[in-house]
Amino acid sequence: MEKVVLGIFAHPDDAEFLCAGTLSLLRKAGWAIHIATLAPGDKGTAEYSREDISRIRKIEAKNAARLIKATYHCLEFEDVYIFYDRASINKTTSLFREIKPSVVLTSSPADYMIDHEMTSLIVQTACFATGIKNMEVFVGGYEPVPYLYYTDPMEGKDKFGNQIQPSNIVNITGEIETKQNMLACHVSQRNWLMSHHNMDEYILSMKRFSEQRGKEINVGYGEGFRQHLGHGFPQKNILKEILGDLVKP
Ligand SMILES: [Zn+2]
Numbered sequence: 001m002e003k004v005v006l007g008i009f010a011h012p013d014d015a016e017f018l019c020a021g022t023l024s025l026l027r028k029a030g031w032a033i034h035i036a037t038l039a040p041g042d043k044g045t046a047e048y049s050r051e052d053i054s055r056i057r058k059i060e061a062k063n064a065a066r067l068i069k070a071t072y073h074c075l076e077f078e079d080v081y082i083f084y085d086r087a088s089i090n091k092t093t094s095l096f097r098e099i100k101p102s103v104v105l106t107s108s109p110a111d112y113m114i115d116h117e118m119t120s121l122i123v124q125t126a127c128f129a130t131g132i133k134n135m136e137v138f139v140g141g142y143e144p145v146p147y148l149y150y151t152d153p154m155e156g157k158d159k160f161g162n163q164i165q166p167s168n169i170v171n172i173t174g175e176i177e178t179k180q181n182m183l184a185c186h187v188s189q190r191n192w193l194m195s196h197h198n199m200d201e202y203i204l205s206m207k208r209f210s211e212q213r214g215k216e217i218n219v220g221y222g223e224g225f226r227q228h229l230g231h232g233f234p235q236k237n238i239l240k241e242i243l244g245d246l247v248k249p
Contacts, residue, residue, distance in 0.1 A: 001102045002032075002100050002101075002102050003030055003031045003032060003102065004031065004032045004034065004099060004100055004101045004102055004103075005023065005026050005031050005032070005033055005034070005101055005102070005103040005104070005105065006034045006035075006036060006095075006096070006099060006101035006103070006104050006105070006146075007019050007023055007033070007034070007035045007036070007104075007105045007106070008035075008036040008037070008038070008092070008095075008104065008105070008106050008119070008123055009035075009036070009037055009038070009106060009107055009116070009119060010037060010038050010039055010079075010082055010107060010113070010115040010116050010118070010119040011037055011038075011039055011041045011044065011079060011115065012037050012040065012041040012044075012057045012058065012060060012061035012064075012074075012186060013041070013060075013061075013064075013183065013186045013189055014037070014107065014116070015035050015037075015105075016064055016179065016182045016183040016185075016186065016206075017154070017183065017206050017209075018107075018151035018152060018154075018223065019105045019151050019223055019225075020064075020068070020175070020178065020179040020182045020183070021170065021172025021175035021176065021178070021179045021210070021221065021223050022105070022170045022172060022175075022223050022225075022239070022243075023035070023068055023070065023105070024068045024172075024175040024178045024179065025170065025172065025174075025175060025243055025246060026103075026242065026243075027068045027069060027070070029242050029243065031103075031242075032071075033065075033068055033069065033070035033071070034070060034071050034072075034073060034099050034101065035061065035064075035065045035070050035071070035072050035073070036072070036073040036074070036075065036095060037061065037072075037073075037074050037075070038075045038077045038082050038088065038092070038115075038119050038122070039074075039075075039076075039077045039078050039079045039081075039082060039115065040053075040054035040057055040058050040074050040076065040078075040079075041053065041054065041057035041058075041061075041079060041189075042054045042057075042078055042079050043078075043079035043080055044057065044079065044188070044189060044192070045188065045192065046192065048188075053188065056188050057186070057188060057189075058072070058074055060185050060186045060187060060188060060189075061074070061185075061186075063185040064182040064183070064185035064186065065182075067178060067181055067182050067185070068178065068182070071099075073095060073099075075088075075091050075092065075095065077091075079115060080115060082114075082115045082118045082119060082122075083118065084118050084121050084122055084125075086136075088118075088122050089122055089125050089126060089129060090135070090136055090137055092122050092123065092125075092126040093125075093126045093129045093130055093135055093137045094137050094138075094139040095126075096126050096127070096129075096130040096143065096146075097130055097137060097139045097140035097141070097142070097143060098139050098140060100140070100143055101146050102146050102147065102238075103146055103147045103149070103238055103239070104123060104127055104146045104147065104148045104149070105149050105150075105151060105225070106119060106120055106123040106124075106148070106149075106150060106151070107119050107120045107123075107150065107151060107153070108120060108150045108151060108152060108153035108158075108164060108226070109121065109124075109150060110153060110158040110159070110164060111153035111154060111158070111159075112153065112154050112155075112157075112158075112159055113154075116153070116154075120150060123148070124148065124228065127145050127146055127148050127228075127233070128145055128232060128233075130142060130143045130144075130145065130146070131143060131144055131145045131232075144234075145232055145233055145234065146234070147227070147233070147234050147236070147238045147239075148227070148228035148233060149168075149225040149226065149227050149228070149239065150225065150226045150227075150228065151223070151224070151225060152164060152166060152209075152213070152223070152224040152225075155209060156209065156212070156213075156224070164226075165224075166213070166224025166225055166226055167225065167226045167227060167249060168224070168225045168226075168227065168237065168239060168240065168247050168248065168249050169213055169214075169216055169217045169222040169223065169224050169225075169247070169248050170222060170223045170224075170225065170239065170243060170246055170247050170248075171214070171217060171219045171221075171222055171245075171246045171247075171248070172210065172214075172221050172222060172223050172246075173214065173219050173220035173221045173222075175221075176207070176210065176220065176221045179206070179210070179221075180203055180206070180207065183202065183203060183206055184203060186202075189202060190202040190203070207221070210222060210223065217248040225239065227239075237249060
């Protein structure tokens with residue numbers, strides 16, 4: 001098994017909110033880390049043009065990734081227009097065949113924003129499709145289906161306000177500073193929120209939610225995950241196997 005993990009989400013900063021602590025732990029365990037976004041975050045602004053904010057946010061994402069020696073990729077779709085279609089599935093599957101992840105982390109299938117839910121579906125299919133010989137994907141060869149985990153949705157709830165309970169919580173207490181530093185790299189988003197709330201709500205909301213997940217396993221900070229255990233997907237709890245006592249099922 002290649003020690004390669006891919007955290008793949010809709011927008012720059014999604015990974016930093018939901019799984020940066022776990023990615024940092026995997027890095028320390030000797031894994032190569034890739035962070036990808038389907039879109040460049042081109043709608044996340046009240047002041048810049050689409051071109052300018054896309055450029056800024058990709059640099060911010062790269063800077064955040066660099067803190068855990070991760071490689072950042074953008075698939076160049078658009079915010080709000082992430083569709084489950086041929087183009088997105090083929091492009092995502094191409095990325096999988098290029099970097100060959102054994103473990104994939106992505107958005108919750110139930111979340112507050114459709115971009116996140118679409119990304120979750122596209123990634124689920126790319127995991128499966130990377131193992132299918134006759135895909136219209138001409139990068140590399142076909143690869144085994146990777147282990148797939150869904151992060152918590154934003155604030156841990158679905159669109160009806162129901163709490164989504166994770167099946168595994170990772171103790172990220174030792175990584176909270178790195179996670180905070182990674183999120184702080186997204187300067188444009190932090191400033192945008194700061195001007196609305198008059199306080200550093202960007203960082204505070206991440207810490208509040210990580211603290212809530214940590215409390216559930218009696219540690220300082222945590223990140224929650226649910227493993228995809230459908231037919232054809234590997235069934236072992238690989239996160240637990242790699243990170244040991246830091247993971248509470
Ligand atoms: Zn997002």
